[in-house]
Amino acid sequence: MAGAALKFAPGELFAQAQTAAQRYGKDKLIVRSMRPPDFETPVALLDSFITPNELFYVRSHMPVPQVDPSTWSLKIGGEVNSPIALSLDEIKKLPAVTITATLECAGNGRAFFEPALAGIQWEKGAVGTARFTGARLSEVLKKAGVKTTGLNVEMHAADRPPGTMPAFVRQVPMAKAMHPDTIVAWDMNGQPIPLPHGLPLRAIVPGWEGAYSVKWLNALNVLAKDSDSFWVATGYRYPNRRVAPGAAVDAKDMAPLTGLVVKSLITTPAAGASLPAGKIAVGGFAWAGENDIAKVDVSIDNGQTWQAARLTGEQARFAWRRFEYEFAATKPQSYLILSRATDNKGNMQPAVSQWNPSGYLWNQYDSVRIEVKGA
Ligand SMILES: Nc1nc2c(c(=O)[nH]1)N[C@H]1C(S)=C(S)[C@@H](COP(=O)(O)O)O[C@H]1N2
Ligand SMILES: [Mo]
Secondary structure (H helix, E strand, C coil): CCCCCCCCCCCHHHHHHHHHHHHCCCCCCEEEECCCCEEECCHHHCCCCCCCHHHCCEECCCCCCCCCHHHCEEEEEECECCCEEEEHHHHHCCCEEEEEEEEECCCCCHHHCCCCCCCCCCCCCCEEEEEEEEEEHHHHHHHHCECCCCCEEEEEECCCCCCCCCCCCEEEEHHHHCCCCCEEEEEECCEECCHHHCCCCEEECCCECHHHCCCCEEEEEEECCCCCCHHHHCCCEEECCCCCCCCCCCHHHEEECCECCCEEEEEECCCCCEEECEEEEEEEEEECCCCCEEEEEEECCCCCCCEECEEECCCCCECCEEEEEEEEECCCEEEEEEEEEEECCCCECCCCCCCCCCCCCCCCCEEEEEEEECC
16 A cells, blocks of 8 residues: 555656746746746856846746736726726837846745745745836826826736735835836837736836736726735835844834845856866856945855955846956865845845845845865
């Protein structure tokens, strides 16, 4: 009878996960959840400034909706002079802009917090950079005419929650909604937005944590108050004071997340790499939400000394920046390579991330251990 009660034959669960990723052309990604699809990019595949669509992480709270771009409409209502619904064609007639933006899930790195937290156990790869083409959210709102009473733009989407989970409704404060780089996008890296990324229309709220960039966007509701959506009132909140790891935090001491925090990621060498003695090339990306990267330092002696890495390649307002550093490894030994970014406001990555009840904004020094063998 041994094995008779097994629900899965050996390998079957793995095969199901592979199928879930293949369905969306994401077979190189790590499946963190099959239903809904939550896929993480392996760090080694994040080695280009632009993350190709098939390598871009996916974060969805609920099943991917069925969409028909030909009948899609974006409704605009609430505190506006004339509520309207715009078709995709009408939206595409507005002036098109392309924004290069790094999107990162607020929960990226949650797996590393101690004590452990509930939620998707993202490690380092719930981040990526793409060029999004669309119309300015301000231009879209102008079509309906925002009243002076409008404080927040509530964003609704077509994905429908299973069971009792609340629908994914978010809000953007008016100033950020009106920013010229906040857009409703229909293209991602020159292709129609792929289905798991929000086909046919998604918000891009650059520099802010990924959950502001609502996918499958189908309604804007201008509010004279704060949204009472679960995902605004309760979700995506962070303590406004330091808390002891594991401590409960009162709701009144929590504030909404906004901008991403300063962070760096070593994409090469790979963790655990075994390399011959000689020159070791270190490279990766650093980003700081709405701020710019001022410098990235690298340490190969457990943080006793730090050397400045070179910042290279393309520079875009809301995108990560490439850093490179080389050192000579003369004899066989194990190295822990650390990276630490600083932004133009003087914020530096901490040695240890601040624990918080939802496991958001993990941003401590990145580290990669490698083994150097004899030449
Ligand atoms: N409609 C809808 N939009 C959504 C989500 C969602 O579950 N539903 N997830 C958000 C979160 S938490 C993140 S991090 C980003 C992820 O975008 P991506 O899947 O294109 O990488 O989408 C955001 N937009
Ligand atoms: Mo997210």
